[in-house]
Amino acid sequence: MLRTTIDSLLGAGLLRLIGTPILLISALLTLSPALADDRLVYAGFAFAGESDDRQHLYPISAELAEETVGTDLLLDMTLRQKLLARAQLASRVTLEGSDGKLDLSSLAFSLVQERVETQKIGNDYWVIVSLQANVLVFNKTSSSLLASYPLRMQVTSTQSMPPSRQQLKTLIRDIYTTSDPARNIFDQWLNRFAKITLRSGARKYLRVTDIAVSPEAQRVMFGAGKDVRAIRNQLAILMESAISEKAGVSVVPSMLGEAIGAKMALSFTDGSFYSLTLPEADFAVSFTVRDFVSKTLDKPSHFEDIYRVKASIAIKEPLSGRAFIDEGVYHTVFPIRPKSANVEFDAWEQYFKTTQSLIAMLGEQMINVNDEWLASNASRALDAKPGFVRAQQLLQELK
């Protein structure tokens, strides 16, 4: 209330009329702690990850980040305008910057990855674009990460020809600039920010620390000509967003693909760069892909393919080794191919989709333990329930 009053006094220029420095002292003293508690300094659009990896992490977004509208950078300007259009959210941040004078937390849109997949289904080409970003809160003075809320967005379009580079660029530009909030990642990011309640005091950190792949599963990946390291990174990103989006908790970026996992490079479109120190995990999430198995059933009119991924999920406190959950899980899909269609599925694509679904379902089970799901997806069926309940309680506590 006092802050609002002083804000209005300053805004109305009444300070000059009063002509006393005492009010200025009060204003400064009142504003600074309030800002430190409630408001974040808007830092803008940033890329997470090393500069050299830009070309394979987010090649098109990196090009778009350099596009300008007048004198403004396209992505930065669009994000800022979208934020300002939502008054309630805009009131939670200050756009004036801190000028390095105050020890405030900063808010950034940090792009983690951009992925484009093209699949030919029938006569059409399905173009699937996925963007992974974080609502990132960090401290510029100490170069430390305070909280990170991942979000993932996927947009699919179909066309009759394989997409050209220019078409992909248009498609991705549209994800940043479209006025349709359901298809705009900045709107999705703001929606996510709206749901976040930042803790001002002590924080406990959850982090995906390991994505393991058994030798059996690795053989399948090698057979499909896949890069195991890249897939581990993909799965870590999926796991982070599944847990964070469902449970509404902050998840420290895993940075499994980076050489030094304790740091996160963050570069802004204005050229500024931070090497953020990532907090050590208080609770470590690990996901292991144990195996991929499949078989085909020959039915009179169709083939029924069965694809299964076997995995395990664990959340542990690293120092004591206490496991909140450590359970085997699996997921199976049964796609059907009519014999008349004469089509074959790419086994790896089916395995990967099955794994993606399993991770999404695990995120759901972390907030809402479902007996039916456990019976058909947990290796120990309902005996696994206590572990899922403990994980749920932990995530509630971290919220």
Place this chain on the structure above:
Amino acid sequence: MIKLSLKCAVLLAASLMLPQLAHAGRVEVKGIGAFQYEGGFFSSDKPTDGEKEKAGALAKKNAWKNFVATLNSAKQKSIAEHEAAIADSLEKFIIDTVLIDTFKDQNARTLNVVMRVAFNDEAVSQFVEKLTVGNGQQVGRSKDSVFSFLFMARKAATITQFDARQTKVSQSETSIAEGDGSGVSSTAKTVTGGSTQRKADSTTYAVTSSQDLDAAMGEVISTSGIEYVGYDDIVESCDGVPVKTFRDEYVNSDELSSKTRAAVIKAARDCEVRYFAYGTVDSEVSMRDPATGNQRVFVSVRSQLWDISARLPRKIGSVGPKQYSGLGPNESVAGRNALSSAARELARTLVDQLNAKGIR
């Protein structure tokens, strides 16, 4: 008048905001405390407040041990010598604590507490220094504890990397056997082998100005309360060997010649210097940093600390070789940043080693 008041107001406000800026010195370390409780009739499933408190105290103590393990050996030694006094003051060094997890192990009858403790590194250093060298009147600033240092800043001028030399050996052997009139059979055998020889990189250095180095080191040494004399004053007052006369010795070698070293030490001793540190700080050729796209320069530090009061100097400490790096938009800025952080760390370690000897 109003202008002056406004200035005062801003200064007052700024000074009151200072605690928020204090980041340096905060070190977070985790510890686990396991408190064994008595089971049986009086024990409930839930830990009591008293048990939690005891396990929490053990967790803090273990976090402290983990924190001490991260310090350099000189500081660890000083802390070990005053363990009891420091343990009594442990709370003074704790900025805040976060209770991460509490759980009971029914089989082992232990209550486990995992805690993250934020220590004030600066407060620990000051406390240890006070215990080790005393303060006020007690501080050992006598004439027999004067300190001086001489460091050469070198910059890699050329680095020659050699390709591996491969030697391949091939030996063929053919044996012909005549049969019982039905023909001739021959067997050919080839044995291949060889060796690969790798040669270490050859680096030549150019000795550069030590101004930045001296300034950065001097800042840390002065702040820590140690009084030191500059080598230039030793040259002037006690007929020391001017740096320019032996600078070239460092171009191709990492060491001073024994003659120069003896002359340097003699002059320092004549000027009543008791503790003398010397060494090299080498900057490597810059390279592009993959994370930032900026230039990165690595600096390697090596130093020895000697007590030169006796006729035969005694080595009482050493630092490195340790690597530091600095980033910048160009080689010059990156090099200066690297040199500055290396010099500060080097000076801090030397101060800790001197403090461990009771010198301030």
